[in-house]
Amino acid sequence: MHTSAEPQRVLSGRLRRGIDSLLLLVPMVIVVGSLAAIVYTTGTLAELRSNARMIDVAGQQRMLCEQHTKQVLLALNGIEADHATTRREFHRRSAVLREGGTIPRVWAEGDSVVLSPAPTRAVRDGVARAETLMIELESVADALTVAPPGAEKDAMVQRLLDLDARLLAATDDVVVKLESHTSQRIDRLVRSASAVGVLVVLLGVSLLWLLARLRRLNLGLEHEVDRRRSSEAELRSILASALDPIVTIDARGIIQSASDSVETVFGWTVDELQGRNVSMLMPEPHESRHDGYLAEYRRTGHAKMLGQTREMRARRHDGSTFPCELRINAVNADRREKPLFAGIIRDISQRLEREEHMRRLSRGIESAGEAFILADASGSIAYLNRAFVRLTGFDENEVVGRPFSRLPCLSATALEAIDAWRTKPDSTKYSQDVTSTRKDGSTFRAAITVAPEYDTNGGFDGFVAVLRDISDLTAAQELLETTARELEARNAEMEQFVYTVSHDLKSPLVTIRGFAGHLAKDVEAGNEKRIGEDIDAIRRATHRMSDLIDDLLELSRVGRVVGEPSCVDLREVVDRSLSSFADEAEQGNLVAEIGDLPCLLVDPTRIQQVFDNLVGNAMKYGADAGVVRLKIEATRVDDTISVRVADRGPGIDPAYHDKIFNLFARLSTGTDGTGIGLAICKRVVEHLNGRICVESEPGRGATFRLDLPASLADALEDDTAVAA
Amino acid sequence: MPPPVAHILVVEDDIDHTTLIMRALEEHGITDSIARVGDGEAAIDYLEQRNAYADPQSATRPHLVLLDLNLPKYSGLEVLRYIKTSSHLNTIPVVILTTSDAETDRLRAYDEHANAYVTKPVDFDRFSAMIRDLGQFWAVWNVTQRITP
The missing domain is CATH 3.30.450.20 (PAS domain)
Known part of the structure; x- marks a missing residue:
């Protein structure tokens, strides 16, 4: 829409301008035409007036000629007419004509000579012919007065009459020609008057049109002025609301105007700034150099700053400075004699601070x-x-x-x-x-x-x-968790230990004191049977107490005292454990079957304790069944070496499998034992990062399985390899 | 008519302690009807009259159970829980008689509805007096729901 309407508008503009100039030309033409018509009319009127006079003069002249001829003829007949004056007048006029004969157009009127141009050649020729006839008539009349009578005089009279007739005819001819000319002129006058009338009407119309046009033009101009005023007001309000101060200066650096924001940014009011040198808003060295820059501009017409955006510092009213971005543009560069420059000053201190903050953040993130x-x-x-x-x-x-x-x-x-x-x-x-x-x-x-x-x-x-x-953190956390678990386990053991002191250790003490009390009474009563029982009970209790204390000490050592690991042949360990029951073996009450057993890098004392306990338990609980049959062997699966100690004793109910490794856990009251042995085994095995468990069912024997890390054997092989 | 003689079940793994308790009960004339079992499993078997105690004559329903805590197989607390959650056994008074004076043991015992918790005195006279008083109260003065089996 826009693209097609635009050329149309341009075309109609041009057309209107063409019509406008044409219509302006019309009144001018009308005015010129009217003037010409007036001049023409005036000329025609003068001609008409001149014609009228000439007709009048010609009439007088004709009458004068008739009377003159009549007087001459009367005088010839001897009759002195009263009209001698007419003859004198005729005579005088012909004399005048004779004297000025070189100018045939001149008519004599009274004593004066009327100079009246003949309107046409024909009139002029007629006048000239009449004048010639008049002079000739006068000379004939003069000659006639002195001529003797006779034929010659008659011929002269005939000639006079002839001349008179010709003069009258000539005069009439002049009048007719003048009348014809006058009539022509009157026609022309009427025509020109109508033309003038038409022209005046046209002039009026065109003037009315011009007036309308001017009025419209005036309205347009008024509208334009309003528009400019409002846009100027808008510009002013924009300037007033502009956050960045805008300062205009002339070529000498004198501030011409400033936006309202100078007050908030610079601390100067607009009035304070107007008329002062803009260099006051700059810190040194720009303040002293600025006039030089402008002088250079005035001299060369070149300024580096124009159209550029520069970062620099500006100075406030209180003397403090701030970083700013300055852009200077020439406001009216076309007016070379009086240029103006507008500078927009943007306070960028916050932006720079933000940028610095961002840089710092960025550096922080980077590092x-x-x-x-x-x-x-x-x-x-x-x-x-x-x-x-x-x-x-x-x-x-x-x-x-x-x-x-x-x-x-x-x-x-x-x-x-x-x-x-x-x-x-x-x-x-x-x-x-x-x-x-x-x-x-x-x-x-x-x-x-x-x-x-x-x-x-x-x-x-x-x-x-x-x-x-968080690898390190995870490792540390895992270590912490392991340690916490260990500590928890130790703590639980500690609690168990305390519990033991308060219960299991107190238990024999109750026995001793109780039976001691009974002993005193029985001794007093002489009850010898009871005395024996009392003493046996006391002895059992002291033994039990002693065992308990020994085992507790041993248990506490397992965790605390760590012996140097060395190459231990499990076969030898098992042999030593079995050697405690050499008598039983000899009597055939113990049959041991020993499979292949590996060498391990362990604390020999502790591993010995484990097997002593396991073999001891098998002997203790299996003795009732007669022959104790033990089978000890080891297998390796992947990273685990499993050592099995199996007996064919009474077995253990699965309900107690978890309990038996607890401290002071016992499954029977009929056997001596403190309930610490398996707890020691568990602790030793766990110290080797292994685990111990039992596989058993009541009446079908029990197998204690020690799962140990194969690294205990591999470390040994490595050492052997190195040694080799 | 003299009151019926109270029957007491002593659950105690230490045979010497059992002897001390039985002697005290007899000497003070509380009762001589005393049964003794050495571990938790045997205690339940006794009360339920099964396995080794299937014959009702050999396992009279007790009027009082004196229960040690540290027992082989089932612990004293497990036996206590068994009794107190059993609809036909829960009326039998159970007195925990132990050398432990650990608070956790006491709290757990009462949590499992033990009727009393008594620590064994080390001193002979006090032990004897304690058994006497305990027997007097629970087996003589305390009126319980005596259910004849």
């Missing part, structure tokens, strides 16, 4: 130990810091620009979880410990925190992910 990944609102990675490169081995080119959901160092599961978090509308922060993969394929534990970023309007603007290597 941070954690990896920072910034993604934009579309989820595309926009930034990585150095720590990311250091931590993962991936460089910027490999990651920036990729979608976050394809971040190479995180597993698909972790990325899916983060993606799911992002789609939640109220997502605040996502934190998770993940396994991160480096570029070389190695992995490390990392804590990832993803937080959304919002712009000033509260719109989602991307998110920031922080990846922290």
Whole structure:
């Protein structure tokens, strides 16, 4: 629409301007035409007046000629007429004509000579012919007065009459010609008058049109003036509301105007600034140099600053300075004699502070130990810091620009979880410990925190992910947890120990004191049977107490006293344990079957205790069944060496399998024992990072299995290899 | 008519302690009807009259159970829980008689609805007096729901 309307508007503008100039020409032509018509009319009127007079003169002349001829003829007949004056007048006129004969157009009127131009050649010729005839008539009349009568005189009279007739005819001819001319002129006058009338009407119309046109033009101009005024007011209000001060100066640096914001930025009011040198707003060295810059501009017409944006410092009213961005433009560069320059000063101190703050933040992020990944609102990675490169081995080119959901160092599961978090509308922060993969394929534990970023309007603007290597932390945490578990176990043991002191150790004491009391009474009563019983009970109790104390000490040593590990042949250990029951073996009450047993790098004393206890238990609980059959063997599966000590004794109910390794746990009251032996075994095995368990069912024997790390044997092989 | 003689079950793994308790109960004339078992499993078997105690004559329902805490197989607390959660045994008064004066033991025992918790005195006279008073109260003065089996 716009494109097609534009040429039309241009065309109609041109057409209107053409018509306008044409219509301006019309009144001019009319005026000129009218003037010409007036001049023409005036000329015609003069001609008419001249014609009228000539007709009048011609009439008089004709009458004069008739009377003159009549008087001459009367005089000839001897009659003195009273009209001698007419003859004298005729005579005088012909004399005048004779004297001025060279000018045939001149008519004599009384004593004066009337100079009246003949309107046409024909009239002039007629007048000239009449004058010639008049002079000839006068001369004939003169000659006739002195001529003697006779034929000659008659011929002269005939001639006089002839001349008179010709003079009358000539005069009439002149009058007829003048009348014809006059009539022509009157016609022309009428025509020209009508033309003038038409022209005047046209003139009026065109003047009315011009007036309308002028009125319209005036309205347009008034509208334009209003428009300019309002746009000027708008400009002023824009200037007033402009946050950045705008100062205009002339070529000498004198401030011409300033926007209202100078007051807030510089501390000067607009009135204070107007008329003063702009250099007052600049700190040194610009203040003293500025006039020089302007002088240079006035001399060369070149200014480096024009149209450029420069960062510099400006000075406030109180003398303090601030960084600003200055842009100077020539306001009216076309007026070379009086140029104006407008400078826009933007206070950039806050911006610079922000930039500095941002730089500091950026440096902080760059030098941070954690990896920072910034993604934009579309989820595309926009930034990585150095720590990311250091931590993962991936460089910027490999990651920036990729979608976050394809971040190479995180597993698909972790990325899916983060993606799911992002789609939640109220997502605040996502934190998770993940396994991160480096570029070389190695992995490390990392804590990832993803937080959304919002712009000033509260719109989602991307998110920031922080990846922290927590391998050390995880290791430390694991160590801490292990230690805590150990401590907890120790604490539980300690509690058990205290419990023992208060219960199991007190128990024989109750027995001793109780039976001692009975003993005193029985001695007094002489009850010898009871005395024996009392003493036996006391003895049992003291033995039990002694055993308990020994075992407790032993147990406490297992954890505390660590012997130097050395190469221990388990076969030898088992042999030593069995040697305690050499008598039983000899009597056939113990049959031991020993399989292949490995050599281990362990504390020999402790491992001996384990097998002593296990073999001892088998003997203790299996003795009732007669022959004790023991089978001891070892197998290796992967990283575990399992040593089995199996008997064919009464077995243990599975309900008690967990209990039997507890401190002071006993399954029977009929056997002596403190309930510490298996607790010692468990503790020794656990110290070797192994575990002990029992596989058994009542009546089908019991198998104690020690699962030990194969490294205990492998370390030995390595040593052997080195030695070899 | 004299009150019926109270029957007491002593659950104690230490045979000497059992002897001390039995002697005290007899000497003070509380009762001579005393049964003794040495571990938790035997105690439950006795009360339920099964396995080794299947014959009702050999396992009279007790009027009082004196229960040690540290027992082989099932612990005293496990036996206590068994009795107090059993609909036909829960009326039998159970007195915990132990050398332990650990607070955890006391709290757990009462949590399992023990009727009393008594620490064995080391001193002979006090031990004797304690058994006497305990027997007097629980087996003589305290009126319990005596259910004849």
